[in-house]
Amino acid sequence: MKVPLLFALSSFLFFQSLHAAITITGTRIIYPSSKKIITVQLNNSANTPALAQVWLDDGDANNIPSADKLPFILTPALVQIGPEKGQMIRLLIKNTDYLPKDRESLFWFNVLDIPSSLKNEEQNKLNISIRSRIKLFYRPDKLNMSLVDAYKNLIFNYSQQTNELKIKNHSPYYISFLSIIYNPEKENVIDDSAHMLEPFSELKIKSNNSFKVIEIKYAIIDDFGANRFYTIPVKN
CATH class of the missing domain: 2.60.40.10 (Immunoglobulins)
Known part of the structure; x- marks a missing residue:
């Protein structure tokens, strides 16, 4: 309907x-x-x-x-x-x-x-x-990981050859991104496309970066609509 x-x-x-x-x-x-x-x-x-x-x-x-x-x-x-x-x-x-x-x-x-x-x-x-x-x-109750641990334990890989960021979510939670910042202390390029990552899944994001990505700062929207910020080194 x-x-x-x-x-x-x-x-x-x-x-x-x-x-x-x-x-x-x-x-x-x-x-x-x-x-x-x-x-x-x-x-x-x-x-x-x-x-x-x-x-x-x-x-x-x-x-x-x-x-x-x-x-x-x-x-x-x-x-x-x-x-x-x-x-x-x-x-x-x-x-x-x-x-x-x-x-x-x-x-x-x-x-x-x-x-x-x-x-x-x-x-x-x-x-x-x-x-x-x-x-x-x-x-569901009694999931095998806390929500905070899910936020902190995302895995980021970046391919310089294909300019593709790969994010792995090994948690049972949906992860909603407010923004993803490439090299926050240097180039500070921001992707604010509001991506969402499903439980136990992988997300691939194409970018136009011409520089080597060594670090990611990401903002996640939590249960209360507040933003939580994390910085993590990137595997290449």
Whole structure:
């Protein structure tokens, strides 16, 4: 099923007004397997009511999976939030038996902010619904490594012949990079493409560096949306 995009158009458009009143508290959601239920806070910063449609997807941003293909129940899926008010969205485990027990699983939490109807005196505006989408990590208990150790124990290799950086993640966690800096004390070339590395996987990044890479400084986004910085020598 295609994701709906709801919008209002007036008969005569003189200018546009982009509306984004509904916000999600936090930049990511962590769902520990020991919890039967977690909550996500939505807030309406506008002085008018807003309607929020909420759903999960498993990686395809253009498709809403059917309920039987997701391991969680989300409620309420459609809610009106009053002016400058908040609303808790509950996520409940339905069936996670098929998910891996030795690593995290990734889903996405979506919110469509549907603005209130335009007043008569504001009908020369284009009011567009805004969609927000953040990561939801389902995290099994008793993984074989701490999250901090996962951040510190990435392995970086750089090939001067192919100008390719290879990053190996031997941990059960998804690693989200804010930036990767090549030779931070010298050339200080920054890649801020927001790469994400899956558990027990390898990521290859092409670069245009003409110099020998001997050191990498990388910034990782942690569970709370904060940045953690690490510097590591590079194997060539």
